Amino acid sequence: MTALVEGRTGEWEVVIGLEVHAQVVSQAKLFSGAPTAFGAEPNSQVSLIDAAMPGMLPVINEECVRQAVRTGLGLNAKINRHSVFDRKNYFYPDLPQGYQISQYKQPIVGEGTVTVDLPDGEARDVGIERLHLEQDAGKSVHDRDPRNSLIDLNRAGVALMEIVSKPDLRSADEAGAYLTKLRAILRYLGTCDGNMEQGSMRADVNVSVRRPGEPLGTRCEMKNVNSIRFVKQAIEYEARRQIEIIEDGGSIAQETRLFDPDRGETRPMRAKEEAHDYRYFPDPDLLPLELSEAFVDELRAALPELPDVKKARFMVDYGLSAYDANVLVAERETAAFFEAVVAGGRDPKTAANWVISNLFGSLNREDKTIAESPVSAEQLGGLLDLLADKTISGRIAKDVFDEMFKTGKDSAEIVEEKGLKQITDTGAIETVIEQIIADNPKQADQYRSGNTKVAGWFTGQAMRATQGKANPQLVNEILKDKLG
Amino acid sequence: MAELTDLTIAGARDELAKGAISAADLTAAHIAAVDAASDLNAFILTTPDSAAAAAAASDARRARGEVGPLDGIPVAIKDLFCTEGIQTTAASHILEGFKPTYESSVTARLWDAGAVMLGKANLDEFAMGSSNMTSHFGPVKNPWGRSSGRDLVPGGSSGGSAAAVAARAAMGATGTDTGGSIRQPAAFCGIVGTKPTYGRCSRWGVVAFASSLDHPGPLTRTVRDAAIMLGVMAGHDPKDSTSANVPVPDFEAALTGDVRGLKIGIPAEYRMDGMSPEIEGLWSQGADWLRQAGAEIVEVSLPLTKYALPCYYIVAPAEASSNLARYDGVRYGLRVPGEDLTDTYERTRAEGFGEEVQRRVLIGTYVLSAGYYDAYYLKAQKVRTRILEDFRAAFERCDALLTPTSPYPAFGIGEKMDDPIAMYLNDVFTVPASMAGLPAISVPAGLSGDGLPLGLQVISRAFDEETMFRIADVVEGAAGFDTRPR
Numbered sequence: 001m002t003a004l005v006e007g008r009t010g011e012w013e014v015v016i017g018l019e020v021h022a023q024v025v026s027q028a029k030l031f032s033g034a035p036t037a038f039g040a041e042p043n044s045q046v047s048l049i050d051a052a053m054p055g056m057l058p059v060i061n062e063e064c065v066r067q068a069v070r071t072g073l074g075l076n077a078k079i080n081r082h083s084v085f086d087r088k089n090y091f092y093p094d095l096p097q098g099y100q101i102s103q104y105k106q107p108i109v110g111e112g113t114v115t116v117d118l119p120d121g122e123a124r125d126v127g128i129e130r131l132h133l134e135q136d137a138g139k140s141v142h143d144r145d146p147r148n149s150l151i152d153l154n155r156a157g158v159a160l161m162e163i164v165s166k167p168d169l170r171s172a173d174e175a176g177a178y179l180t181k182l183r184a185i186l187r188y189l190g191t192c193d194g195n196m197e198q199g200s201m202r203a204d205v206n207v208s209v210r211r212p213g214e215p216l217g218t219r220c221e222m223k224n225v226n227s228i229r230f231v232k233q234a235i236e237y238e239a240r241r242q243i244e245i246i247e248d249g250g251s252i253a254q255e256t257r258l259f260d261p262d263r264g265e266t267r268p269m270r271a272k273e274e275a276h277d278y279r280y281f282p283d284p285d286l287l288p289l290e291l292s293e294a295f296v297d298e299l300r301a302a303l304p305e306l307p308d309v310k311k312a313r314f315m316v317d318y319g320l321s322a323y324d325a326n327v328l329v330a331e332r333e334t335a336a337f338f339e340a341v342v343a344g345g346r347d348p349k350t351a352a353n354w355v356i357s358n359l360f361g362s363l364n365r366e367d368k369t370i371a372e373s374p375v376s377a378e379q380l381g382g383l384l385d386l387l388a389d390k391t392i393s394g395r396i397a398k399d400v401f402d403e404m405f406k407t408g409k410d411s412a413e414i415v416e417e418k419g420l421k422q423i424t425d426t427g428a429i430e431t432v433i434e435q436i437i438a439d440n441p442k443q444a445d446q447y448r449s450g451n452t453k454v455a456g457w458f459t460g461q462a463m464r465a466t467q468g469k470a471n472p473q474l475v476n477e478i479l480k481d482k483l484g
Numbered sequence: 485m486a487e488l489t490d491l492t493i494a495g496a497r498d499e500l501a502k503g504a505i506s507a508a509d510l511t512a513a514h515i516a517a518v519d520a521a522s523d524l525n526a527f528i529l530t531t532p533d534s535a536a537a538a539a540a541a542s543d544a545r546r547a548r549g550e551v552g553p554l555d556g557i558p559v560a561i562k563d564l565f566c567t568e569g570i571q572t573t574a575a576s577h578i579l580e581g582f583k584p585t586y587e588s589s590v591t592a593r594l595w596d597a598g599a600v601m602l603g604k605a606n607l608d609e610f611a612m613g614s615s616n617m618t619s620h621f622g623p624v625k626n627p628w629g630r631s632s633g634r635d636l637v638p639g640g641s642s643g644g645s646a647a648a649v650a651a652r653a654a655m656g657a658t659g660t661d662t663g664g665s666i667r668q669p670a671a672f673c674g675i676v677g678t679k680p681t682y683g684r685c686s687r688w689g690v691v692a693f694a695s696s697l698d699h700p701g702p703l704t705r706t707v708r709d710a711a712i713m714l715g716v717m718a719g720h721d722p723k724d725s726t727s728a729n730v731p732v733p734d735f736e737a738a739l740t741g742d743v744r745g746l747k748i749g750i751p752a753e754y755r756m757d758g759m760s761p762e763i764e765g766l767w768s769q770g771a772d773w774l775r776q777a778g779a780e781i782v783e784v785s786l787p788l789t790k791y792a793l794p795c796y797y798i799v800a801p802a803e804a805s806s807n808l809a810r811y812d813g814v815r816y817g818l819r820v821p822g823e824d825l826t827d828t829y830e831r832t833r834a835e836g837f838g839e840e841v842q843r844r845v846l847i848g849t850y851v852l853s854a855g856y857y858d859a860y861y862l863k864a865q866k867v868r869t870r871i872l873e874d875f876r877a878a879f880e881r882c883d884a885l886l887t888p889t890s891p892y893p894a895f896g897i898g899e900k901m902d903d904p905i906a907m908y909l910n911d912v913f914t915v916p917a918s919m920a921g922l923p924a925i926s927v928p929a930g931l932s933g934d935g936l937p938l939g940l941q942v943i944s945r946a947f948d949e950e951t952m953f954r955i956a957d958v959v960e961g962a963a964g965f966d967t968r969p970r
Contacts, residue, residue: 048586052810054579055566055588055689057724087806089852091829098809151814279852281861284695284803286725 003171004212007243012209014239015216016169017129018231020182021224022161022192023136023200024067030135030159031058031101038198042141042152050157052096057285060085064159065289067191068108068133069299071161074189074306075128077112081291085133089279093151094138102162104280107132108289114165114185115308116177117326126178127166136160161192167206167216172232172239179203179228180330184307188332196227203231205259207238209246217242218252222259222266234259238266310335318348327356333370340377346384354380358398362405374408375401383411395468396420423470426478429462432470433478436461447483455479488513489652493557493709496655500546500556507546507556511539511600514558517653518602524625526638526647528563529571530603538600545598554716555598560654562645563604564611565591565700566689570601574691575609575619578811578818578836588689589721590658590700597716602654606644609838610808611665611693614910616643617901618840626673626894627651627969628936635897636936639669639890639910645703646673650969656704656713660690662697663796664890664914667926670703671889671939674928674965676956677703678710679914681946682921683728685714686721694803695726697796697918707927707957711735714949730947738950739957744778746955749882753789754913756891763888763938766930770886770940773962774955784878784885788871792916795871797908798851798864799919804841805848811836843904872920879945884955887913889926889939913941923949925956929963937965 004011029036032049049056072079086104109131116124138156142149163182169175183201186192194201203226208219220242222234237259242252258269282288305313307329314325314335329335334355341351359380363373383401386392392400392415403414415421423429436458437444447454455476462475488510491499499505515532535558542556566572566584573579587595595601608618615637616624624643627650629636638647642659646669649657659666661679670677678701685700692698702713715735721727750771755764771781813819813832820835822828837845851860878885891912900907917924923946926939940959944952 051815053584053586053816054572054574054582054691054810055584055687057688059723059725089806089809091809091812093812093814093825096810096815098812099806277854279806279849279854279857281802281806281852281857284726285692 003173005209005239005243008247011212012239012243013212014170014235015167015208015210015219016171016175016235017167017206017219018165018169018175018178019204019206020163020165020179021202021204022071022163022186022194024064024133024159024161025191025193026061026063026067026159028061028063029157030061030064030133032157034157036158038200040154042150042154045154046156050096050153052098058101058283060286060289061159064133065108065291066299067159068131068161069291069296070189070303071163071186071191072109072112072131073296073300073303074185074191075109075112075114075131075163077128077131078110079291079296080106080108080110081293081296082106083108083132083289085283085286085289086280087283090276092137092140093149094140094153094156096138096153096156100135100137101283101286102134103132106288114178114181116174116181118177119173121322124174126168126174129164129166131161131163134160134162167208172235175205175235176228176232179231181307184330184332188304188306190304199226202226205231205234205238207235207242208252209239209242217246218254220252220254220266221256223256223269225259230259230261233261233264234266237264241266304332318342318352320348320352324352324356328352331370337370337373337377341381341384344381346381347388350384350387351380354384354401358401362402374406375404379404379410386411386415390422390424390471391415392420392422393468393472396422420469423466424474426474429466429470429474429478430482432465433458433462433475433482436465437482444483455483458483489517491655492706493554493655493704493712494706496557497712501551507539507542507600508536510556511535511558511602514602514654517651518648521627521648521651521653524627524638524647524651524653525622526606526624526644526651526653527560527603528573528575528606528619528621528644531570531601535600535602542598542600552596552598553712554594556600557598557655558600558602559594559713560602560605560645560648560657561591562607562642562658562660564607564660564691565658566691567591567601567604570604572604572691573620574611575607575621576837576841577620578832579691580620580818582817584689586689589686589723590690590717592689593716593719594658599716602648605642605648605657608641608643608665609841610691610804611641611660611662611698612804612840612844613640614664614668614907615895615897615900616640616669617897618838620838623897625897628672628674628894631970632934632936636894637672637897637899639672639894641665641669642677642703643669646670646675646677649673649703649705650675652968656702656709658717659701659703660693661699661701661914661918662693662800663918664911666699666701666703667914667924667939667941668890668910670926671928671937672894674937674967674969675703675705676707676710676928676960677701677926677939678714679917679924680714680718680949681728681923683726684718684732684923684947684949686719686724686727688721688723688727692807694800695807696803697800699918699921707925707953707960708736708739710925711739711953728947733950735949735953738953740954741958741961742778743774743955743958746779746884746951747782747882748774748779748955749782749784749878749885751784751786751789751878751885751887753786754887756912760892762932763891766938766940767886767888770929770959770963773959774886777958777962779955782882784881786874786878786916788867788874789916791867792871792919793908793912795864795867796911796915796919797847798860799868801844801848802852802861803848805845805852808837808841808845840904868919871916875916875920875922883944884951885943886955887941887943889913889941893932893934893936893938917941917943922946923952925952927956927959927963928965929959930965931967937967
């Protein structure tokens, strides 16, 4: 699928590559023992190493290495058993060392693939160029003091994975789908929490345009875009901007731009004369990172089931549609919830419907996540059991569910309290129906003279008379019998 | 008490053990000697009060029967080692007044072993120099200059350490050797300077010059003292990723005096054009001593020797340019406010760093720049690998190498300052072992025509300091170097 953009002078192809900075989930920073909690007091999570005191030396945090390898495996990527940390040199107050420790020529993870699920139901493979480990910088605060900038080093030295895609994406929607899928994989792996609003996942967006079939155009890079929606907006705006420039006879200057979410536009961030020469060279304080085959194999063996495999399994084992399976596996917690509901042999399709339509609907309305759901998987399972053994009808079940969602009570308790148990006593239903027929001779005659449409009216009357508790199947059978 | 300062570490250890002397008296004698030698400017900071207290504590420990291997031994600490709560400057204006909140791993090991700190020894600024002329706190004088009647450099960068030990103002001192900064000043001052294998001594808490080349090590008056002191300073440190996780042997036990059957290599390429006859004579003399002691002398070749120095002056400044980026006036040390951020950086670093440091930062920045990286830095690293292979090949034919330490004896203060290249040539014999990370020691072996000390260097295989010490001990014994600065 290639989405082309219509310009004034014809069609254009948009070429997009993303560099995602994903904060590694770990207790400590990449090269120091300082903690990494979000939202702590400024400068409360800073070690001597993070502050670059004289004589301090970095020591690699093994857990961060494991997380990077796990992620590489989750991206179906080549794990480089030999990789090198380099120094990227530049001066900035929130970069205490005067260099960022990163990986330049020999990253820990090489080429891989992410299968992206597109909105139209198609799936497409997007290439991963590489993944490397690097240190985050601190934060400069310019608006607290009229004369000085303040520095918070809490984030300085926190481990980031930079995940670079190939320029395989062709539209804002594809880029959005890629980020969604990447985030799901990271969350499944537990290697990044994917919280873009907290900055633990940010994207640098590279955009260029070309005529279909022509070589790549000059690209512009939008730095640090921090939501999927903004990434899509930035691409739309930037593609349009570039097309207009070229169509007006101009050319694109390769530059770094900033996306301004308030105005929905991109603008140049850095003047050319300030372009950095980072003087990368291997960090002499660190030995090359050598991973044994056993180390990688052990991590591989312990990987959780990832979205693609889970989706396939849901389709085969539970007979779900691709759409339902996709929705359920998008988040690890959702998939786990669904599997807890079907545990014990409950009907998977019914369970999927309830989770997707009723539960998600209610959660969305109240802006809650699945982890915050007032109805547990066991409770929803209990409701489905009542439905399956005909204790309650489908209509009643919806009411019971709403009550469960409101109160957090078990379905059985609600059914008991409110007397919602389905009436399956034939005698009781016969009595009700006989009464209705007796009260409505005109409608009964209509039915008997061949107008079977009034049958539905009778069913409705019977259900109303029993407050919906009568088993609808029994009602229909008895009606047929009595009116026949 | 004058004779207390003539004791070696080994000698003092024995006297302390016998109860013949106290740590308090030993330290008091050295505090007095430090004062008496103040004209040398060997110390940036002296710490007599804490030294006296530490000595008293040592005596108390000894009374309880808890004695460390260096208990009560007063030493000087090169002011490149961070010392908790005590100013650490790297002899630079940019760090003047800086008091670390932490103790370097090497000095922590010394204090754990009972050693007593007399003060922070002067050095070339950020250890960049071979004369101790680049210190912000003024040059150090070589105690050998007193008798010759002219002011001589002690060598560098560990010039203050070497001068203090030679002047009997400290029993030993820590130094760091990046291209010769322990061995060359030891040779100039007539003492023993030991650069162990890279990774043997932790760099944690040592102000960095060039990370892949910085080697902490001891300066002492005898080889035995060097073995004792290195034994305490060495050891794996998980806080330094380049620290070697290997056991530390009993170096002193290696001093058997027996070099029979050992093969000593004489590298042909160290015989340089214009080498003074007295250096060459001493070198052959050293070989003769070892031959007479039963070692076999073999000619070996280290073809890449001549490239070691130029490569060193690419790699070391490159690393330094990055290591010194942290001195930006933002968090500690000197800050010279400017009109904006860039101006503040520029003023701070222009005022904070001396000329030689600025020169090396600029060289380093240049060789790492886009377009020059491959031609300079990358090429130098490739040559470095080849130098290592050279040594490996040589060590297939011999157990250790014998060379001069320096092409000439101590020179006058102020000489060679107008010609950085001539100054860099000081390191021509010491740099190859630095580039290869091999253990090397300088032993005082004789006097020049002017009556100034000359050193011989023994280089051994990586982590084979024992063979290095054994040979050095024999050279020391044969040389019988007992002259001292007057």
